[in-house]
Amino acid sequence: MKILVCIKQVPDMESKFKIADDATWYDSKDLAWRMNEYDEYAVEQAVQLRTQVEDSDLTVLCIGPQRVQETMKKALAMGCDRGVHIDDDNSFQKDPFEIASMIAEFAKDKSFDMIFTGMQSQDRGSAQVGLMAGEMLSLPSISTVVDFTFEDGKVTAKRELEGGIKAKVSCSAPALVTCQLGLNTPRYPTLPNIMKAKRKELLTLSVADLLKVDSTQETTKIYFPEKRSGGLVLEGAAGDLADKLIQILKENTGVLA
Amino acid sequence: MKALLVAENRDGKLLASSYELVAFAQQLGADSSMFLVGSENALPQYDGTLYLADSGKHSEYNPAVHKQLLLEVIAKEQPDLVVFSHSSYGWDLAPRVAVALGAAQVSEVVEVVEGAMVVPTCNAKLRRQINVKTGKTVVSLQSGAFCLSEDPSGTPIVEKIDTETASQIVFEGYEEAEAGGVDLSKAEVIVSAGRGIGKPENMPIIEGLAKALKGEYGASRPVVDSDWVDHGRQVGSTGQTVSPKLYVACGISGAIQHLAGMKKSEYIVAINTDKDAPIGEIADVLIVADLKEFVPLMTAKLLA
Numbered sequence: 001m002k003i004l005v006c007i008k009q010v011p012d013m014e015s016k017f018k019i020a021d022d023a024t025w026y027d028s029k030d031l032a033w034r035m036n037e038y039d040e041y042a043v044e045q046a047v048q049l050r051t052q053v054e055d056s057d058l059t060v061l062c063i064g065p066q067r068v069q070e071t072m073k074k075a076l077a078m079g080c081d082r083g084v085h086i087d088d089d090n091s092f093q094k095d096p097f098e099i100a101s102m103i104a105e106f107a108k109d110k111s112f113d114m115i116f117t118g119m120q121s122q123d124r125g126s127a128q129v130g131l132m133a134g135e136m137l138s139l140p141s142i143s144t145v146v147d148f149t150f151e152d153g154k155v156t157a158k159r160e161l162e163g164g165i166k167a168k169v170s171c172s173a174p175a176l177v178t179c180q181l182g183l184n185t186p187r188y189p190t191l192p193n194i195m196k197a198k199r200k201e202l203l204t205l206s207v208a209d210l211l212k213v214d215s216t217q218e219t220t221k222i223y224f225p226e227k228r229s230g231g232l233v234l235e236g237a238a239g240d241l242a243d244k245l246i247q248i249l250k251e252n253t254g255v256l257a
Numbered sequence: 258m259k260a261l262l263v264a265e266n267r268d269g270k271l272l273a274s275s276y277e278l279v280a281f282a283q284q285l286g287a288d289s290s291m292f293l294v295g296s297e298n299a300l301p302q303y304d305g306t307l308y309l310a311d312s313g314k315h316s317e318y319n320p321a322v323h324k325q326l327l328l329e330v331i332a333k334e335q336p337d338l339v340v341f342s343h344s345s346y347g348w349d350l351a352p353r354v355a356v357a358l359g360a361a362q363v364s365e366v367v368e369v370v371e372g373a374m375v376v377p378t379c380n381a382k383l384r385r386q387i388n389v390k391t392g393k394t395v396v397s398l399q400s401g402a403f404c405l406s407e408d409p410s411g412t413p414i415v416e417k418i419d420t421e422t423a424s425q426i427v428f429e430g431y432e433e434a435e436a437g438g439v440d441l442s443k444a445e446v447i448v449s450a451g452r453g454i455g456k457p458e459n460m461p462i463i464e465g466l467a468k469a470l471k472g473e474y475g476a477s478r479p480v481v482d483s484d485w486v487d488h489g490r491q492v493g494s495t496g497q498t499v500s501p502k503l504y505v506a507c508g509i510s511g512a513i514q515h516l517a518g519m520k521k522s523e524y525i526v527a528i529n530t531d532k533d534a535p536i537g538e539i540a541d542v543l544i545v546a547d548l549k550e551f552v553p554l555m556t557a558k559l560l561a
């Protein structure tokens with residue numbers, strides 16, 4: 001069985017973001033980078049499936065600049081067999097349609113039986129790429145999956161809806177699913193597996209070979225949202241802050257009466 | 258400008274979020290028509306054409322079939338905008354339609370500024386303005402971002418639509434949310450733990466403050482997904498919706514899905530090491546501090 005998992009490298013969301021000089025993206029300097037949280041669940045599910053089905057082969061694909069190879073190594077250490085890096089210094093400017101089309105272009109003649117992606121990225125949060133790639137490949141796709149089983153070529157999944165209700169959905173492989181938080185418990189790579197990952201195949205492809213479409217949109221401006229007026233921000237020593245907060249709660253809420 | 262609004266039906270009922278699409282079209286001054294896979298027994302209050310397909314036949318979730326129905330209406334109406342809610346239904350169907358149309362899709366629009374759509378970025382820490390380059394645009398709207406100023410009214414002109422498209426995806430039914438757990442909606446005070454608590458061993462700190470304030474404790478999703486707290490206490494769009502007199506968010510960044518569950522709280526206090534955390538946008542008070550230090554101190558002072 002051939003499996004593909006697509007991952008993205010994103011900044012740690014607790015980073016101190018700065019706006020880049022041309023104000024169309026955030027400054028990529030001085031940020032800590034990590035695997036998109038949703039993709040960790042996708043990698044874990046792909047690795048579990050690879051273990052479940054004999055003679056499976058699992059490829060991890062990532063688009064981005066050189067530094068994304070660090071994140072790919074984590075996926076390899078989690079259990080992917082090989083990596084495909086689409087080297088692109090300008091991936092941050094590509095829209096979901098372009099990213100999806102590169103994935104589809106790569107996958108179209110490789111007959112993957114299952115493709116996993118995260119349901120969205122933590123930075124753009126568009127929730128488009130996985131489903132778009134599925135459409136471009138004419139594969140049935142199921143999004144926002146919190147439960148996944150594979151048996152005799154049949155995928156049964158639960159989609160998470162609002163309020164914690166789930167929709168049970170099934171289809172036959174080949175198929176694509178987009179993974180939601182909580183789908184499984186992503187493993188931590190062990191030291192021996194981190195060492196092993198260093199020797200795994202990591203192929204680099206160029207954007208020019210895969211990008212055949214035009215972008216559909218661009219970001220013209222990025223900025224910090226205005227803070228709601230009226231909200232108090234308190235800093236200082238913890239003891240003083242606690243006294244202040246107790247005073248505030250007494251004045252503004254009935255709960256300390 | 259013409260907009261086609263994709264309304265939503267769940268378990269035989271029209272979802273109220275469908276009216277947010279109407280508010281969006283009004284704000285843009287667009288002529289609108291509506292699309293719904295639903296039922297004649299649950300029609301929207303809406304003055305305009307409603308293209309209605311039967312969810313009994315086409316199911317409430319069947320992306321291939323709903324896409325086909327929608328594409329036929331789009332071919333007829335030729336809208337500039339196809340508008341969805343950014344919901345589990347909308348974010349699933351929208352990209353499929355966008356690919357079929359070769360149209361740009363703009364996800365989770367929160368406002369429109371001088372004709373440009375604005376969307377959140379980096380877990381709502383930043384915002385982006387988008388310039389669309391295609392003739393048609395598919396958009397999905399952040400839940401609650403656009404609201405009608407009056408109660409919805411009107412009677413649609415129903416035009417029935419149908420298709421015989423086959424689908425590879427089978428919808429097998431709903432599974433209710435896990436029952437049990439506490440009903441947080443009745444609590445007057447809720448102290449919630451976020452990923453900022455760092456490890457499950459720190460949960461007693463949060464429970465301690467909740468007790469000192471005579472309230473309940475809740476949690477954000479990662480804390481629940483990690484099994485540090487059971488799902489019955491999750492606050493947010495896929496958990497409980499609460500509106501206590503006081504909500505204390507400890508180590509919670511303030512993602513939209515969390516805010517959806519607690520923004521109606523009367524008074525909101527956030528404790529966060531990050532001054533820029535988006536929770537600060539809705540908090541009445543943001544305490545910039547390490548919760549591991551601040552919360553036990555606060556609890557001790559309350560009990561003193």
Ligand SMILES: Cc1cc2nc3c(=O)[nH]c(=O)nc-3n(C[C@H](O)[C@H](O)[C@H](O)COP(=O)(O)OP(=O)(O)OC[C@H]3O[C@@H](n4cnc5c(N)ncnc54)[C@H](O)[C@@H]3O)c2cc1C
Nearest residue numbers: 451452453477478493494495508509510512514530531548
């Ligand atoms: C479809 C969908 C549905 C979702 N439903 C829900 C839902 O119902 N409920 C929900 O909560 N989420 C939900 N989410 C997830 C949501 O998007 C966020 O990922 C989640 O709310 C983040 O939780 P958090 O704030 O605890 O963690 P993080 O975003 O990781 O934030 C942790 C915060 O803790 C702060 N911090 C770190 N250390 C400390 C310290 N020592 N002291 C004080 N502060 C500290 C950090 O500065 C940061 O702000 C959903 C997501 C999707 C896509």
